[in-house]
Amino acid sequence: AQSVTQPDIHITVSEGASLELRCNYSYGATPYLFWYVQSPGQGLQLLLKYFSGDTLVQGIKGFEAEFKRSQSSFNLRKPSVHWSDAAEYFCAVGPPGGYSTLTFGKGTMLLVSP
Amino acid sequence: DSGVTQTPKHLITATGQRVTLRCSPRSGDLSVYWYQQSLDQGLQFLIHYYNGEERAKGNILERFSAQQFPDLHSELNLSSLELGDSALYFCASSADGYYGYTFGSGTRLTVV
Numbered sequence: 001a002q003s004v005t006q007p008d009i010h011i012t013v014s015e016g017a018s019l020e021l022r023c024n025y026s027y028g029a030t031p032y033l034f035w036y037v038q039s040p041g042q043g044l045q046l047l048l049k050y051f052s053g054d055t056l057v058q059g060i061k062g063f064e065a066e067f068k069r070s071q072s073s074f075n076l077r078k079p080s081v082h083w084s085d086a087a088e089y090f091c092a093v094g095p096p097g098g099y100s101t102l103t104f105g106k107g108t109m110l111l112v113s114p
Numbered sequence: 115d116s117g118v119t120q121t122p123k124h125l126i127t128a129t130g131q132r133v134t135l136r137c138s139p140r141s142g143d144l145s146v147y148w149y150q151q152s153l154d155q156g157l158q159f160l161i162h163y164y165n166g167e168e169r170a171k172g173n174i175l176e177r178f179s180a181q182q183f184p185d186l187h188s189e190l191n192l193s194s195l196e197l198g199d200s201a202l203y204f205c206a207s208s209a210d211g212y213y214g215y216t217f218g219s220g221t222r223l224t225v226v
Binding site: 034036041042043044045046049090101102103104105106107 | 116118147149156157159162170172204206214215216217218219220
């Protein structure tokens with residue numbers, strides 16, 4: 001069965017500092033990978049997705065993620081964090097092709113300090 | 115506004131009661147997914163409908179049921195409610211399969 005692990009429940013980053021949120025997955029083949037962000041009281045918004053090809057994917061709001069097959073990881077990065085980035089971030093995986101559903105990690109809460 | 119509309123936004127009800135949560139997908143999207151989000155379980159997939167037909171079931175309790183209507187809106191029915199059913203219930207839609215879900219803002223259900 002597929003699973004997603006986000007090892008950090010909370011992360012605090014100073015405004016302007018760089019950010020890396022970790023995501024590890026368990027799946028028999030290369031899954032489709034996603035990062036979502038959830039602001040308080042809001043639904044989840046898609047930041048970026050990886051299906052195949054270039055392992056470094058760019059998303060919205062200045063985020064990027066790198067797929068590393070050897071490490072079964074899909075970490076999210078941002079070079080300079082803004083206070084408005086404070087939110088909860090979810091990594092998700094799904095099997096490639098066809099109709100299926102996404103499995104989400106438990107999320108990482110990002111706090112941004114001044 | 116994501117284009118996925120969920121009503122109501124908040125719902126407070128008593129144990130043993132039945133409620134209906136409604137979701138209107140983004141225009142053109144045929145798939146509707148329901149997820150439950152709680153502090154201890156995270157985001158749990160409940161059920162997926164595509165163009166009126168059930169496509170997949172996740173950890174959905176027998177007390178819960180859903181359907182998707184010809185106009186593509188979906189309803190999630192929760193009955194014999196228990197305190198543990200208190201959670202955020204999200205609906206998401208997609209045009210084809212699960213690629214790039216669009217989520218609604220959720221219904222917060224509180225069972226007292």
